[in-house]
Amino acid sequence: MICFNKTSFKNSCQNNGMRLFVLDVDYVIEDSTPVIRLFCRNEGAKSVVVYDRTFEPYFYAIAKKGAKSVKKKVSSVSVSDEKGIASVKRVETIEKIICLKEKKILKVFAKLPFDVPRLKDAVATLPEIEGVREFDIPFFKKYLMDKKIFPLSWADVTGNVIESSLNVDVVIDAESVSAVDGREYRPSLFAFDLETILEDGANKIIMASVCTDAGYKKVIVYEKDNFSESIHVDSEKAVIDKLCVLVREKDPDFVLTYNGDSFDFDVLKNRAEEYGTVVDFGRDGQGVKYQRKGRINAASIRGRVHIDLFQFVSRIMRTTISSEVMSLDNVSGELTGSRKKDMTWETMIESWTKKKDLDKLAEYCLNDSEITVGLARALLPNIVALSRLTGSTPFDTCRATYGQLVEAYALRRAASEMNIAVPNKPTQDVVRERMEMDKFQGAFVVEPKPGLHKNIALFDFRSLYPSIIASHNIEPDTLNCTCCKSKKENRVPGTSSYFCTKQRGFIPRLVEELISERIEMKKRMKVVDKESEEYKSLNAKQFAVKTLANSFYGYLGFAGSRWYLRECAEAVTAFGRHYIHKVIEMAEKRGLKCIYGDTDSLFLLIEKDTEAVARKFLKEVNSTLPGIMELDYEGTYLRGIFVQKKTGEGGAKKRYALIDKEGNVTIRGFEKVRRDWSKLAKDTQEKVLELVLSDKKDDAVEYVKTIVEKVKSGKVDLKELGIYTTVKRDLNKYAQIGPHVSAAKRAEKRGVIIHPGTTIQYVVTRGSGSISDRAELMKFAKNYDKNYYLENQILPAALRALSVLGVTKDDLLGNAKQTGLGNWGNATKP
DNA sequence: CCGCTACGGGG
DNA sequence: GGGTACGTAGCGG
Numbered sequence: 088m089i090c091f092n093k094t095s096f097k098n099s100c101q102n103n104g105m106r107l108f109v110l111d112v113d114y115v116i117e118d119s120t121p122v123i124r125l126f127c128r129n130e131g132a133k134s135v136v137v138y139d140r141t142f143e144p145y146f147y148a149i150a151k152k153g154a155k156s157v158k159k160k161v162s163s164v165s166v167s168d169e170k171g172i173a174s175v176k177r178v179e180t181i182e183k184i185i186c187l188k189e190k191k192i193l194k195v196f197a198k199l200p201f202d203v204p205r206l207k208d209a210v211a212t213l214p215e216i217e218g219v220r221e222f223d224i225p226f227f228k229k230y231l232m233d234k235k236i237f238p239l240s241w242a243d244v245t246g247n248v249i250e251s252s253l254n255v256d257v258v259i260d261a262e263s264v265s266a267v268d269g270r271e272y273r274p275s276l277f278a279f280d281l282e283t284i285l286e287d288g289a290n291k292i293i294m295a296s297v298c299t300d301a302g303y304k305k306v307i308v309y310e311k312d313n314f315s316e317s318i319h320v321d322s323e324k325a326v327i328d329k330l331c332v333l334v335r336e337k338d339p340d341f342v343l344t345y346n347g348d349s350f351d352f353d354v355l356k357n358r359a360e361e362y363g364t365v366v367d368f369g370r371d372g373q374g375v376k377y378q379r380k381g382r383i384n385a386a387s388i389r390g391r392v393h394i395d396l397f398q399f400v401s402r403i404m405r406t407t408i409s410s411e412v413m414s415l416d417n418v419s420g421e422l423t424g425s426r427k428k429d430m431t432w433e434t435m436i437e438s439w440t441k442k443k444d445l446d447k448l449a450e451y452c453l454n455d456s457e458i459t460v461g462l463a464r465a466l467l468p469n470i471v472a473l474s475r476l477t478g479s480t481p482f483d484t485c486r487a488t489y490g491q492l493v494e495a496y497a498l499r500r501a502a503s504e505m506n507i508a509v510p511n512k513p514t515q516d517v518v519r520e521r522m523e524m525d526k527f528q529g530a531f532v533v534e535p536k537p538g539l540h541k542n543i544a545l546f547d548f549r550s551l552y553p554s555i556i557a558s559h560n561i562e563p564d565t566l567n568c569t570c571c572k573s574k575k576e577n578r579v580p581g582t583s584s585y586f587c588t589k590q591r592g593f594i595p596r597l598v599e600e601l602i603s604e605r606i607e608m609k610k611r612m613k614v615v616d617k618e619s620e621e622y623k624s625l626n627a628k629q630f631a632v633k634t635l636a637n638s639f640y641g642y643l644g645f646a647g648s649r650w651y652l653r654e655c656a657e658a659v660t661a662f663g664r665h666y667i668h669k670v671i672e673m674a675e676k677r678g679l680k681c682i683y684g685d686t687d688s689l690f691l692l693i694e695k696d697t698e699a700v701a702r703k704f705l706k707e708v709n710s711t712l713p714g715i716m717e718l719d720y721e722g723t724y725l726r727g728i729f730v731q732k733k734t735g736e737g738g739a740k741k742r743y744a745l746i747d748k749e750g751n752v753t754i755r756g757f758e759k760v761r762r763d764w765s766k767l768a769k770d771t772q773e774k775v776l777e778l779v780l781s782d783k784k785d786d787a788v789e790y791v792k793t794i795v796e797k798v799k800s801g802k803v804d805l806k807e808l809g810i811y812t813t814v815k816r817d818l819n820k821y822a823q824i825g826p827h828v829s830a831a832k833r834a835e836k837r838g839v840i841i842h843p844g845t846t847i848q849y850v851v852t853r854g855s856g857s858i859s860d861r862a863e864l865m866k867f868a869k870n871y872d873k874n875y876y877l878e879n880q881i882l883p884a885a886l887r888a889l890s891v892l893g894v895t896k897d898d899l900l901g902n903a904k905q906t907g908l909g910n911w912g913n914a915t916k917p
Numbered sequence: 918c919c920g921c922t923a924c925g926g927g928g
Numbered sequence: 929g930g931g932t933a934c935g936t937a938g939c940g941g
């Protein structure tokens with residue numbers, strides 16, 4: 088522990104209060120009392136934990152009209168079951184807003200957070216009670232809301248220093264805790280990464296690397312190597328122990344991983360258990376804890392924040408990132424420009440089993456940690472801004488879905504600012520019911536006019552759905568109100584529903600505020616130096632605000648939502664279709680053809696004076712749009728290929744490729760980066776798109792022909808034809824035998840051991856039977872099935888881009904009388 | 918068409 | 929633990 092003068096701290100804390108930066112929050116039970124723990128840094132970057140014993144669990148109960156002596160009855164409620172006895176501690180009468188109206192309701196206190204869900208059932212079943220509220224909000228969240236404390240912001244704390252077993256500089260027993268402004272504090276960062284090898288069904292640790300934002304970089308290894316940054320220890324166990332020592336020594340606020348929740352921490356925990364040791368990264372000596380969060384287990388470290396960047400990327404950034412695969416290599420390459428070191432998985436295994444080039448392996452391992460720190464620098468401003476905006480801890484923010492962001496924000500604003508008793512979460516049955524309902528009509532899509540187009544202007548509505556929610560006052564409580572019944576205003580297009588025009592709804596109010604805040608931020612950003620800290624922080628804030636505003640529409644139609652109403656979500660898309668129709672109509676009146684439109688964007692063909700005509704059109708459209716609705720002109724593309732991609736419902740989905748004046752190529756919706764396609768197919772498709780966009784269709788066809796010839800000749804390197812998949816379970820537990828399982832099973836018969844978690848690479852070989860019958864692991868493949876690779880890989884990938892230009896399979900095959908390679912299907916019969 | 922299964926990232 | 933929460937492509941029936 089760092090040497091620290093507790094006496095001076097004590098004086099300061101009692102007299103003036105301490106200013107503390109809040110990193111994380113939880114609670115424990117001590118002497119049958121809930122104790123909130125705030126994990127903080129003070130202004131001198133010392134680690135401080137605040138104990139707050141003053142916060143009591145409670146929920147609300149709403150009495151029926153005319154019910155008598157309700158308060159007394161509720162006060163005497165008590166539950167006794169196998170979990171023990173729980174009694175209502177006390178009851179207060181307070182005023183809260185429910186469905187836009189102020190009401191007197193009961194605030195029912197309990198002794199323990201755990202008692203709340205039990206007591207609320209007992210209270211809810213009383214004949215005098217109409218309903219119960221706010222029993223379903225985690226205790227620590229309720230604390231943050233009621234105290235108006237925001238994570239990653241400052242709090243003023245007074246109290247007494249106490250002794251504790253926690254591994255921190257000081258612990259305070261708080262008398263008061265309140266939010267306060269403070270300077271920017273940058274949490275310290277510590278990334279780590281493991282390299283492992285699968286042995287006897289377990290992932291064993293080969294080495295671990297660490298990298299801090301202060302520039303400390305090391306690799307912990309237990310085999311000899313000459314890498315300059317290696318720390319040598321004598322066993323796998325020693326790697327774990329040394330890693331823990333480094334974490335405690337560097338004492339970081341944030342521990343960073345890429346997929347640590349489901350990989351690195353999982354491996355660490357399993358190996359530590361094997362050796363009877365503990366992954367002691369935290370401040371309580373308890374090791375890593377797993378918190379179930381839906382599908383994943385979130386690895387949490389008491390007193391530090393484990394940020395799993397993969398979680399944040401795959402949940403929140405996914406729509407912002409153009410790569411379809413959210414691997415560290417792709418994501419880091421796109422966001423920071425640095426990619427992973429080139430090392431195939433096979434090389435890695437070979438390096439380890441043969442103990443050769445271990446220096447390179449160590450260097451590769453260290454690079455992963457360095458890249459993770461770099462990626463964190465790019466992403467943390469967004470995580471921080473979202474935490475501050477929604478009031479969620481960074482631990483929760485980086486693992487949140489869009490729905491959870493909205494819920495956290497709305498809960499905060501409603502409960503702690505607007506005195507609203509928030510609606511309950513739906514029960515499982517209600518969620519299921521909502522999900523089983525028929526899908527409602529979604530956005531308007533103009534089917535792409537397939538083909539290669541020139542001089543394309545792109546327009547889109549600025550924040551279409553948020554603007555609609557705000558402009559038309561859309562939320563459950565304003566739908567079909569009694570006060571606006573006789574009016575014709577604010578009707579949902581194509582329906583008889585309407586939204587109130589007299590009383591502002593809670594959700595439209597929040598959304599409108601978010602939109603106008605963002606406009607202010609954007610304005611400020613225009614006059615601020617782009618390299619400045621202010622600009623970067625504004626950019627992160629406007630991203631947070633935009634993300635949140637855009638999520639409200641989804642939340643209105645999300646089955647798990649507290650503010651769900653199908654009619655509201657339907658109304659939003661109905662207004663959306665109405666507006667985009669209107670713009671297309673205006674374009675067509677002016678002779679501008681719409682070649683593709685989706686939800687809020689449209690591509691118009693403008694043959695001559697593209698820019699000038701586009702700007703004039705924009706001005707005309709905007710003069711007709713109501714309120715805050717606005718169309719933007721995004722720019723012009725020289726050429727674009729548009730393709731139809733049939734999906735089950737709703738027709739065409741985004742699939743197009745564009746090239747602008749500078750030669751920048753944008754590709755959307757093609758499968759160029761999916762790993763279940765062979766490299767040859769992906770490369771072919773990319774090359775074809777590039778050639779077509781450069782107006783070289785004939786060259787593209789010729790190019791594919793050369794590839795086809797190469798495939799037919801049998802001379803393609805098998806490495807180009809491998810298809811990757813992961814074997815997820817024991818091979819005998821698969822009910823459905825796909826090609827990869829089949830290949831793995833065959834390999835097993837030849838003595839290869841394949842455990843769950845192994846990524847295999849297979850090739851479809853020549854012979855008879857189904858594709859599964861002929862799939863072989865790369866290392867056993869002697870040849871390849873020309874027919875399969877043409878039919879299922881090269882031709883579909885190439886035609887995806889070329890068929891819209893009238894190119895057929897026969898064109899690519901060079902002639903129409905292919906007989907030697909089997910059945911080509913009916914579609915291509917001459 | 919529906920219903921079930923497998924998958925994501927990591928090594 | 930103020931309970932336990934994904935979304936979807938792809939295939940077989």
